[in-house]
Amino acid sequence: MIQLGVLGSWNGFHVKEYAAMLSGKGEAQLVCISDDNQELAAASAEGLNLAVKSHEELLADPAIAGVIVTAAPDRAAALITEAVSAGKAVLADKLIAVNGADAERVAEAIRAGQVPFALDLPLxxxxxxxxxxxxxxxxxxxxxxxxxxxxxxxxxxxxxxxxxxxxxxxxxxxxxxxxxxxxxxxxxxxxxxxxxxxxxxxxxxxxxxxxxxxxxxxxxxxxxxxxxxxxxxxxxxxxxxxxxxxxxxxxxxxxxxxxxxxxxxxxxxxxxxxxxPLTMLEQWLQDIEAGGDDKEAWNLSQGIVIGRxxxxxxxxxxxxxxxxx
The missing domain is CATH 3.30.360.10 (Dihydrodipicolinate Reductase; domain 2)
Structure with missing residues (x-):
C-alpha cells in the first residue's frame, strides 16, 4: 500500500476530492496532512482519519512515498521543492508557482530530483x-x-x-x-x-x-x-x-x-x-509503483507557462x- 501525505490545506475541498478518488483504489491511501495553519490542517483531516503533522515531520517520514500539494498558491513553489529534495513523489494541484522565475526554479529541482511528478490540471x-x-x-x-x-x-x-x-x-x-x-x-x-x-x-x-x-x-x-x-x-x-x-x-x-x-x-x-485517458493522479500512482529513475514529469512545461x-x-x-x- 502506497502511503501519501498532503502538503497544505489551502484548498480543503480538493483534499476531500483527492481522498475520495483514492478511496476507490486499493494501491494507495492518504495518511497525514500538514499546513502552516494547523487549524486548517485539522479541519481537512476531520472525517478523513488523517494524522496532522508539520511539513518537516511529514517530509521526514520514510513511510510516506509521495505528497499531494494543495497549499496556498504562494507556498506551492517552496513546498514542492522541499518535497523533491526529501525524495518524495509530488502531485501538484493546478500550479507549481505563481510567477515565471519561481516556476523555472521548481521545474529545475524536479528534473534534478528525478522523482515521480505530475501537475494535475483536471479540467x-x-x-x-x-x-x-x-x-x-x-x-x-x-x-x-x-x-x-x-x-x-x-x-x-x-x-x-x-x-x-x-x-x-x-x-x-x-x-x-x-x-x-x-x-x-x-x-x-x-x-x-x-x-x-x-x-x-x-x-x-x-x-x-x-x-x-x-x-x-x-x-x-x-x-x-x-x-x-x-x-x-x-x-x-x-x-x-x-x-x-x-x-x-x-x-x-x-x-x-x-x-x-x-x-x-x-x-x-x-x-x-x-x-x-488516465487521470494525472492515476498516472502518478503508476509511476510511483513502477519505481526507477526514468520518469516523465507530467505537465511540467505547462506549470512554467501557468506561472508566467x-x-x-x-x-x-x-x-x-x-x-x-
Missing part, C-alpha cells in the same frame, strides 16, 4: 474539453478566430468559501479562474500578452468576478471569464473559426459543432468513463493595462 480531462481539443486539432473549424471560456459559481453568495479564500486578493484567480487559464494554454500554448480586469476586489479581498483576455500569435484573442457570484453559471467553452464553431459545457455536459456547410448543429459523442501567465495577469490587474508574458 483538461473532462469529456467536453477533450472534445474541444479533438475538434480544434481536426481543422474542421478552419482558422481559429476566437475562444471563450467561462468558469464560475456562487460560492461567495452562498457562504461556501472559507475566509482565507475571500481574504486572498488572488483567490479567484488561482482557484476557479485558473481552470480556464490553463485550458486556454493547453489548447493554444503560451500567450504573448495578457489584459485583466476585475470587479469587487481590494487589497484584502478576492475579486467577485474577473475577465482575462489572452493574446496569442496572429492576434488571436481568448476571453477567460471567472466569478464567485454566479450561482447559475454552467461551464462554457466556445471555439470560433473561419469555417465553423464548437460549443460545449452545461451541467450535464454536452458538445456540438456547426460548419459553414451544415444546416444544423451536430452533437459530438463525449468520451465515456471506460475510454478516458499568472505573473502577467497579476501585473495587469495592478497596472490596469496589457502586460507581455
Amino acid at each position: 483538461a480531462q473532462k469529456p467536453v474539453c477533450l472534445a474541444a481539443k479533438q475538434t480544434l486539432d481536426s481543422g474542421r473549424l478552419g482558422r481559429l478566430t476566437g475562444v471563450r471560456i467561462r468558469n464560475a459559481h456562487g460560492g461567495l453568495l452562498k457562504g461556501m468559501l472559507p475566509p482565507h479564500f475571500i481574504e486572498d486578493p488572488t483567490g479567484l484567480l488561482t482557484d476557479i479562474g485558473l481552470h480556464g487559464i490553463y485550458m486556454a494554454c493547453l489548447l493554444l500554448g503560451q500567450p504573448e500578452a495578457v489584459t485583466a480586469i476585475s470587479s469587487g476586489a481590494s487589497a484584502s479581498r478576492t475579486p467577485e468576478t474577473a475577465v482575462c483576455v489572452l493574446q496569442f500569435k496572429d492576434g488571436l484573442l481568448v476571453t477567460v471569464e471567472m466569478g464567485y457570484v454566479s450561482p447559475v453559471s454552467p461551464f462554457t467553452l466556445e471555439l470560433f473559426g473561419t469555417e465553423g464553431m464548437f460549443t460545449g459545457g452545461g451541467y450535464a455536459g454536452s458538445a456540438r459543432v456547426k460548419q459553414l456547410s451544415d444546416e444544423d448543429w451536430t452533437d459530438l459523442p463525449l468520451q465515456q468513463a471506460n475510454a478516458r 501567465v499568472l505573473e502577467a495577469i497579476t501585473k495587469s490587474l495592478e497596472q490596469r493595462g496589457s502586460v507581455s508574458v
